Structure formats: structure tokens, C-alpha cells
Amino acid sequence: MKLSVALITYNEEKILGKTLEAVKSIADEIILVDSHSTDKTIAIAESYGAKVYSEDWKGFGAQKNSAIDKCQNEWVLLLDADEVVSEELKIKIKEIIKENRDIVYEINRCSVCFGKEIKYGGWSNDYVPRLFKKGAGYLDNAIIHESFVTSKERIKIKEKLYHYTYLSVEDYFSKFNRYTSAGALRRKEKNKRASIASIIFNPLFKFIKMYIINLGFLDGFHGFILANFAFFYNFVIQVKLYMLQDEKRYFYKK
Numbered sequence: 001m002k003l004s005v006a007l008i009t010y011n012e013e014k015i016l017g018k019t020l021e022a023v024k025s026i027a028d029e030i031i032l033v034d035s036h037s038t039d040k041t042i043a044i045a046e047s048y049g050a051k052v053y054s055e056d057w058k059g060f061g062a063q064k065n066s067a068i069d070k071c072q073n074e075w076v077l078l079l080d081a082d083e084v085v086s087e088e089l090k091i092k093i094k095e096i097i098k099e100n101r102d103i104v105y106e107i108n109r110c111s112v113c114f115g116k117e118i119k120y121g122g123w124s125n126d127y128v129p130r131l132f133k134k135g136a137g138y139l140d141n142a143i144i145h146e147s148f149v150t151s152k153e154r155i156k157i158k159e160k161l162y163h164y165t166y167l168s169v170e171d172y173f174s175k176f177n178r179y180t181s182a183g184a185l186r187r188k189e190k191n192k193r194a195s196i197a198s199i200i201f202n203p204l205f206k207f208i209k210m211y212i213i214n215l216g217f218l219d220g221f222h223g224f225i226l227a228n229f230a231f232f233y234n235f236v237i238q239v240k241l242y243m244l245q246d247e248k249r250y251f252y253k254k
Contacts (some may be wrong), residue, residue, distance in 0.1 A: 004071035121216030184240035
């Protein structure tokens with residue numbers, strides 16, 4: 001059985017080489033759908049023999065479905081461009097493909113943020129569906145944090161997939177506006193509403209949950225910084241959602 005690795009990208013030159021280097025020994029094919037990157041993303045991908053397709057952005061779910069559809073092999077490993085397969089996971093993937101069971105495998109994704117693996121604060125034990133047979137399911141149309149829809153059995157595997165979430169504070173805030181806007185839009189689609197109370201208390205609860213209840217303080221300085229960033233992230237989402245509820249008041253349109 002052969003394996004296709006599927007990814008979507010937009011200006012991922014900082015980590016993409018590491019991602020592709022980790023899978024080159026197990027991938028029979030690398031499919032990459034790029035949203036018109038302006039950095040070295042495409043050149044890096046092509047240096048690893050990836051088949052690159054340039055497409056307009058359709059949303060995370062639709063873009064990933066497009067990448068999966070282009071895979072020619074029976075097995076698909078779906079990765080984000082900032083996810084790196086561990087040596088232990090590579091061995092496990094080979095074993096799974098050899099067994100050839102029609103199951104969706106959820107992989108243990110471990111977050112690496114600002115150069116450190118984050119083990120607390122709700123960032124650990126994040127199992128994500130990443131390895132499956134083509135046709136086993138699809139990604140929904142969520143603007144952000146899309147879900148894998150399948151009727152197949154799901155099994156969790158403990159081998160690690162390292163998620164290089166943010167390389168630096170600059171990297172965090174370069175994605176901040178796009179992610180908070182998408183988060184606000186998704187909440188609006190689900191008919192959720194923001195209020196002055198939610199703007200005040202939702203971010204505060206997020207900080208307490210992440211830093212105290214989920215033991216984020218055990219990650220030391222990184223845990224403290226991430227809990228504060230989570231406070232601000234949720235504050236901005238609530239503000240943007242509040243404004244979306246009354247666009248005539250808060251948005252000027254030419």
C-alpha cells in the first residue's frame with residue numbers, strides 16, 4: 001500500500017522544510033495546495049518533489065478537501081504545514097498501512113510554542129484525525145477549526161505529531177487578526193451572540209481555565225504568556241462578534 005501526504009499552505013517557508021523532511025522517507029506522493037504564497041513556500045515544496053497546485057482560498061475545510069481529492073494513493077496522511085512527524089510516528093504509520101484496516105487514526109498532536117513543548121493549559125492530549133484511507137471522510141466547511149466527518153471507526157494512537165504552533169511572538173500576532181476574525185464569523189454562523197458581559201467575562205474565564213484549572217502555570221513563563229495571549233485572543237473575538245451584530249453602526253462601507 002502507498003501513502004499520499006496532503007497539505008495546504010500560504011507563506012509557510014519558516015517550517016515547511018522541516019515538515020517535508022520528516023515525511024520524505026514514508027511518502028510515495030506529496031500533494032500541496034497553495035493559496036498563492038509570496039515567499040519561498042512553492043520552491044521548498046518542489047525541492048521535495050511535491051505536486052503543487054495554486055488555488056484561491058476557500059476556507060480551511062474546503063482547501064484541505066481539495067488536497068485530499070488530488071491524492072492518488074489509497075492511504076492519506078493529512079498534515080498542516082507546521083506539523084512535524086516524529087520518528088516514532090513514522091514507524092507507527094508504516095505498521096498501520098501494512099495492517100491495512102479501514103479505520104480513521106487520530107494522532108497525538110503536541111504543541112511546540114516559542115521553542116518549547118507545551119504540556120499543560122489544555123494544549124496537551126489533542127488527538128486529531130490525520131491518517132485514513134481516501135474516501136473515509138471529509139472536512140466540514142467551518143471557517144476555522146474544521147472537523148473531520150466520517151462514519152468509520154476512530155482509533156487514537158499515542159505516537160507524537162509535533163505542532164509548531166507559533167515560532168515567535170511576531171509569528172503569533174501575524175496570524176492573530178485572521179484567526180480572530182474567522183473565530184468571530186464562525187460564532188456568528190452558529191447564531192452565538194456577544195454582549196458587554198461576555199466581552200468582560202469570557203476572556204477572564206479563559207485565562208483562569210487555562211492557567212489555573214488546566215495547570216498552565218506548570219509550563220512556567222511560557223504558560224503565563226500563553227494564558228495572557230488567550231485572554232486577549234478571546235477578548236478580540238468577542239469584540240469582533242459584538243460589532244458584527246451591528247454592522248451599520250461599527251463598519252463604514254464605501
